[in-house]
Amino acid sequence: MSTRADWSGLFAHRAGLRGGEELAAILAGVPDGVLPLTGGFPNASTFATDVLGDIAARVLRDEPGLALQYTPVEGIASVREYLSERQEALQGVRPEALMVTSGGMECLALVCSALLDPGDAIAVEGPTYLGALMAFRGAEADVHEIPMDEDGLIVDAFAEQLEGGLRPKLLYVIPEYQNPTGRTLPLERREALVELCRRHGVLILEDVAYRELAWGAEPLPTLWSLAPDAVVQAGTFSKIFFPGVRLGWAAGPAEVVEQLAAAKANTDQCASALGQRMVEEYGRGGHFESQLPRACELYGSHWRALDGALRASMPDGVSWTQPTGGFLTWVELPAGLDAMELREAAVEAGVAFVPGAPFYASDSGASTLRLSFSALGEADLAEAGRRLGSVIADSL
Amino acid sequence: MSTRADWSGLFAHRAGLRGGEELAAILAGVPDGVLPLTGGFPNASTFATDVLGDIAARVLRDEPGLALQYTPVEGIASVREYLSERQEALQGVRPEALMVTSGGMECLALVCSALLDPGDAIAVEGPTYLGALMAFRGAEADVHEIPMDEDGLIVDAFAEQLEGGLRPKLLYVIPEYQNPTGRTLPLERREALVELCRRHGVLILEDVAYRELAWGAEPLPTLWSLAPDAVVQAGTFSKIFFPGVRLGWAAGPAEVVEQLAAAKANTDQCASALGQRMVEEYGRGGHFESQLPRACELYGSHWRALDGALRASMPDGVSWTQPTGGFLTWVELPAGLDAMELREAAVEAGVAFVPGAPFYASDSGASTLRLSFSALGEADLAEAGRRLGSVIADSL
Numbered sequence: 097m098s099t100r101a102d103w104s105g106l107f108a109h110r111a112g113l114r115g116g117e118e119l120a121a122i123l124a125g126v127p128d129g130v131l132p133l134t135g136g137f138p139n140a141s142t143f144a145t146d147v148l149g150d151i152a153a154r155v156l157r158d159e160p161g162l163a164l165q166y167t168p169v170e171g172i173a174s175v176r177e178y179l180s181e182r183q184e185a186l187q188g189v190r191p192e193a194l195m196v197t198s199g200g201m202e203c204l205a206l207v208c209s210a211l212l213d214p215g216d217a218i219a220v221e222g223p224t225y226l227g228a229l230m231a232f233r234g235a236e237a238d239v240h241e242i243p244m245d246e247d248g249l250i251v252d253a254f255a256e257q258l259e260g261g262l263r264p265k266l267l268y269v270i271p272e273y274q275n276p277t278g279r280t281l282p283l284e285r286r287e288a289l290v291e292l293c294r295r296h297g298v299l300i301l302e303d304v305a306y307r308e309l310a311w312g313a314e315p316l317p318t319l320w321s322l323a324p325d326a327v328v329q330a331g332t333f334s335k336i337f338f339p340g341v342r343l344g345w346a347a348g349p350a351e352v353v354e355q356l357a358a359a360k361a362n363t364d365q366c367a368s369a370l371g372q373r374m375v376e377e378y379g380r381g382g383h384f385e386s387q388l389p390r391a392c393e394l395y396g397s398h399w400r401a402l403d404g405a406l407r408a409s410m411p412d413g414v415s416w417t418q419p420t421g422g423f424l425t426w427v428e429l430p431a432g433l434d435a436m437e438l439r440e441a442a443v444e445a446g447v448a449f450v451p452g453a454p455f456y457a458s459d460s461g462a463s464t465l466r467l468s469f470s471a472l473g474e475a476d477l478a479e480a481g482r483r484l485g486s487v488i489a490d491s492l
Numbered sequence: 493m494s495t496r497a498d499w500s501g502l503f504a505h506r507a508g509l510r511g512g513e514e515l516a517a518i519l520a521g522v523p524d525g526v527l528p529l530t531g532g533f534p535n536a537s538t539f540a541t542d543v544l545g546d547i548a549a550r551v552l553r554d555e556p557g558l559a560l561q562y563t564p565v566e567g568i569a570s571v572r573e574y575l576s577e578r579q580e581a582l583q584g585v586r587p588e589a590l591m592v593t594s595g596g597m598e599c600l601a602l603v604c605s606a607l608l609d610p611g612d613a614i615a616v617e618g619p620t621y622l623g624a625l626m627a628f629r630g631a632e633a634d635v636h637e638i639p640m641d642e643d644g645l646i647v648d649a650f651a652e653q654l655e656g657g658l659r660p661k662l663l664y665v666i667p668e669y670q671n672p673t674g675r676t677l678p679l680e681r682r683e684a685l686v687e688l689c690r691r692h693g694v695l696i697l698e699d700v701a702y703r704e705l706a707w708g709a710e711p712l713p714t715l716w717s718l719a720p721d722a723v724v725q726a727g728t729f730s731k732i733f734f735p736g737v738r739l740g741w742a743a744g745p746a747e748v749v750e751q752l753a754a755a756k757a758n759t760d761q762c763a764s765a766l767g768q769r770m771v772e773e774y775g776r777g778g779h780f781e782s783q784l785p786r787a788c789e790l791y792g793s794h795w796r797a798l799d800g801a802l803r804a805s806m807p808d809g810v811s812w813t814q815p816t817g818g819f820l821t822w823v824e825l826p827a828g829l830d831a832m833e834l835r836e837a838a839v840e841a842g843v844a845f846v847p848g849a850p851f852y853a854s855d856s857g858a859s860t861l862r863l864s865f866s867a868l869g870e871a872d873l874a875e876a877g878r879r880l881g882s883v884i885a886d887s888l
Contacts, residue, residue: 107751110605152545265502366738
């Protein structure tokens with residue numbers, strides 16, 4: 097096949113825009129002996145393996161025509177009913193419309209497919225979830241970045257941009273334990289934000305991926321619960337159930353959810369029936385209530401180990417966020433230090449992090465980096481924090 | 493919420509092009525007492541529920557860090573190795589590249605994302621799989637229809653269009669037991685087709701969804717095995733394992749599969765790890781070899797029941813295809829009869845079919861319809877065939 101055709105000339109314009117190299121670098125493994133503070137995977141010890149096997153075996157045996165078959169594109173009726181009840185119990189509002197998705201990221205892809213034509217303006221937090229940035233770029237959207245401070249998105253800054261003429265179709269926001277910063281948007285900003293977006297006709301796309309991993313404070317009302325008429329909520333079971341089953345939800349205005357479902361009919365047609373019935377059985381069996389506190393305890397304990405090590409080891413001029421849930425923190429280095437350049441020295445010193453620049457839509461963030469405290473145990477986190485502190489001190 | 497915003501004004505251009513109403517009509521249930529010859533679901537009695545529960549329980553218990561976690565976007569390494577071995581065993585060629593997809597339809601969506609800009613020309617069989625047509629329309633492709641005869645796609649007709657100046661990026665084709673016609677492309681046409689496409693730089697997208705459900709003849713070499721340099725093969729485990737786990741594969745030139753993976757990173761990120769490990773365990777355990785012959789026997793027996801009833805009941809001037817696998821046949825009514833109009837009378841008479849027109853990219857097919865013999869047993873199929881014959885005879 098030495099003369100075989102090269103098909104690269106056929107690729108769509110969007111294929112050159114995704115920027116997958118950054119994600120590949122982030123997801124790449126680290127050499128032996130290097131302590132990873134990189135990945136965004138949940139800790140596998142938080143999965144309730146003891147009950148999941150029984151549930152899977154039962155639904156496979158008893159419900160071949162349901163749990164093994166295709167499902168309606170929006171999901172199995174009883175599963176949607178369970179998820180709507182759960183939404184009402186946890187967030188206080190029954191959804192006007194709710195569909196099952198194949199994970200949280202798929203909901204963002206469906207929103208892109210349903211709403212975004214090339215060139216459409218959208219707004220995101222700066223920094224924001226890299227997977228979302230890649231999806232929005234792949235949709236050829238015109239991505240505008242709204243600055244953040246320690247309390248998350250600066251609503252006044254967004255208001256100024258809107259008053260200055262910005263007309264985004266949607267605003268993508270992660271209000272709790274944000275990826276990558278670990279920050280949480282306070283209640284007064286939430287209220288101001290939904291009013292602002294309502295006034296300007298901007299649909300909010302709220303990502304609640306980490307919300308239920310609250311280990312340091314009570315969670316605040318979701319944007320969707322404050323404005324179910326103006327918010328599409330993307331949720332995922334990857335962090336609180338397990339990722340290996342690809343399950344999430346989209347809740348929001350009926351006409352929008354209907355279009356997300358139409359887009360899903362053109363992709364994977366439906367989320368796994370087996371996964372749908374498993375999460376319903378797991379949830380109705382009360383297993384979230386027994387398992388989630390254990391997961392939260394684990395991540396909180398991890399945080400205290402890492403934070404303690406950073407406090408003991410970081411030189412002056414380095415700061416990091418104080419999350420109250422999830423498993424991510426965000427480090428700001430003294431101006432002039434470049435996290436991308438620091439990466440190699442860190443790996444040589446036996447610790448790996450994710451440089452912050454790729455999380456920005458703009459050309460910012462050179463002196464920022466993201467740390468995950470999901471995978472490593474307390475002792476390794478303490479050592480990783482110590483190594484990172486040394487590397488940064490040495491580079492100053 | 494009486495004054496709540498209507499977000500329909502934000503929808504993307506493509507949202508109006510999918511044509512989901514036809515699919516909804518096809519997937520809609522039928523009233524009690526009506527015998528459905530409509531759905532494309534596999535028969536649930538072909539699922540190996542006895543072994544699947546054990547496999548699921550085992551991998552959930554023993555492999556929490558693998559079977560419950562995220563996987564690389566292309567799939568778990570051991571699963572890809574198993575699928576490559578299987579491809580070589582069944583089709584005689586080891587793939588240059590192979591990735592796991594979330595069902596066969598998702599592969600078509602990934603191809604759209606990786607290859608198609610709005611306005612790009614593509615070619616399809618007329619008629620073809622409705623889900624593919626919807627995906628191509630959603631990608632705003634310029635869809636050209638190549639006519640078929642009893643032996644499937646007319647390669648000479650495609651050659652004429654190419655010589656006349658058609659420049660499609662890809663040709664989508666279902667060589668075995670085609671959806672919706674049940675037809676199979678003969679070997680000489682396969683050989684001519686891959687040569688033609690190579691010569692004109694047209695990538696072939698081969699859908700082998702029904703290929704392994706061969707109950708009347710040995711399967712022919714796949715297009716991909718004849719030209720692995722020029723064909724992307726979309727396969728699915730929905731018909732031979734079960735749909736409730738959303739699993740398929742894409743095999744083809746490495747640079748194309750790489751782009752499909754980049755597109756998948758922007759949607760569901762990976763296929764279900766649980767499903768991936770289940771299909772690997774099932775396959776390596778030899779269960780395809782024991783279960784598939786049973787499934788083929790069932791569909792063959794169903795076909796003989798339906799074909800017998802149609803022969804006994806259909807008035808002169810009605811013809812239907814003679815599939816040798818899968819579970820679909822295609823009926824052509826005498827000119828002047830409109831299948832869409834006939835549908836209501838058929839439901840009143842207690843039998844449901846799918847009108848053929850929506851399966852065409854062009855304005856053709858008014859006097860055609862599709863019958864599925866998957867769901868009903870032999871006695872019901874015989875009765876359904878009798879009812880359909882009466883309805884058509886009455887309308888003449």
